[in-house]
Amino acid sequence: MKLIAAVVDTDVDRDALYAEVDDDRAGAVVSFSGVVRNHDGGKAVTGIQYVGHPSAEDVMKRTIAEFADREGVHAIAAQHRVGDLDIGGVALYVAVAASHRGQAFRCAADIVDRVKEVLPIWKKQYLADGGHEWSQCP
């Protein structure tokens, strides 16, 4: 079982991570990219700054390890970016290799949901009007 999990402050190398989950037992590789969009809640967005708690990488590693015993899953690679990203920048990347496609789809979707739930990372959205807002923060 190959597990890669990290929080990085340089651009996520999707090709390299995809290659890392290559496995002869896998009949399906599902990858997910969470990318910076140019709008949120009806407002125009020009970029995002992601900020992580010092524990973020440890939490990321523990979280991905929760999926190590998923039936049929042979390899997982997941990274979350911190720092400044432009529109289209990759904030979260997950790749899962599994014996069958249903296993890979479900595992990838569950990882993304779990990461969003527990990973201590925040995003500051820069708006086209010159302002900014912290997502999810009252």
Added chain:
Amino acid sequence: MLIRFFAGAAEAAGTEEMEFDAAGHTLETLQTALGADNERLAKVMAASSWLADGQRTSSGPLDGVAQLDVLPPFAGG
């Protein structure tokens, strides 16, 4: 005790760190004290999770705690 504010909590507090004399305080009374003249911070704290010396906490005494982290709702992905 060192209080560390993160992300939107730091913005609301106007600082990333502050010293606070936690003697006799609970997490509840600390929020009342810090939020008394900062309504925005009060709202953020009410929605936040907390780490006392790295351990999750949600209420109770702060005696002996050296570092308290204020974590607003996560927004990764």
